[in-house]
Amino acid sequence: MDEQTAARAPGLVAYRTDDQPGARAGLVVGDLVIDLAATLDADALPAERPGAARWRAEPGRLELFLAIDGWPDLVATAAAGAAAEPGRTVPLAAVTLRAPVSQPQKIIGVGLNYLSHADEAERTVPEFPILFAKFPNTLIGPHADVPIPRASHRIDYEGELAVVIGRRTRYATRDDADDAVAGYAVANDVSARDYQFRTKEMLQGKSFDHFCPLGPWISKPRAADDLAGLSLTTHVNGERRQSATLGEMVFDVPFLIEYISAIMTLEPGDVILTGTPAGIGGGMRPRRWLRDGDRVEIEIAEVGRIANTFVGRSGGA
DSSP states (O other): OOHHHHOSSOEEEEEEETTEEEEEEEEEETTEEEEHHHHSOTTTSOTTSTTHHHHHHSTTOHHHHTTSTTHHHHHHHHHHHHHHOGGGEEEGGGSEEEOSOSSOSOEEEEESOBHHHHHHTTOOOOSSOEEEEEOGGGEEOTTOOEEEOTTOSOEEOOEEEEEEEOSOBSSOOGGGGGGGEEEEEEEEOOEEHHHHTSSSOOHHHHOSTTOEEEEEEEEOSSOGGGOTTOEEEEEETTEEEEEEEGGGBSSOHHHHHHHHHHHSOBOTTOEEEOOOOSOOGGGSSSOOOOOTTOEEEEEETTTEEEEEEEEESOOOO
């Protein structure tokens, strides 16, 4: 399935074009990208609107757009304006997509959140979510090459649903968790297993540069409590490695938002990586680490697909 087909709901993107190398924020509708900054003039988005001036100064940062008061109305305004003036759009095929958010305050990972993955890792199913941090240095675009770090010889993939927060949220409940969600993206929680298991804390194996391909956009095809039937698949060099539904999560998206927001305030643009199912390279016998030239494609039904080639030093044993 190509990306145009996957965009069943409008998606927010960060992108650049050959004649505009700087990052732009856009809205994908069908096979077109609407430039949000160009479409939302001063009448539609006055400078005094909370959050507007900061986003105008950095129009490529979607996390700042999501911090604007009432941003969903702006999306509708931009779509209507682009329909009236087609010159404000560019073909999706003509742009380079970047990670939808570039400098979120938080990237929160959830470990062992699929029964099948806990089983292949020979771990008990957790009683509470296992949380860890990644950092913005890990973010990279949905089609960008991922450099293999020289320090690690055990690079692995993890196909995951990413939840992107759309408003400041503290003490959410299951019933209102969906209100906190801007949308969803596809992520690869790339992991250096040799570093990950040096200590009980996973952070060092999760936060190498470029260890979080994300995209292709932020879209919301369904409510947070209606994701269970969506499929997640991961292919490496065309071979299917992971296949699951989001309903196989131990802790679903509403629970995770409720749980995490009881610990910390979630801000617009924050990312929650909801865990990976069985089928990682480290779970195979013999283990199959990523090597130079390996292409990893991850697709979530109704959300989208990312595809990244790993480049650099050949993987180790």
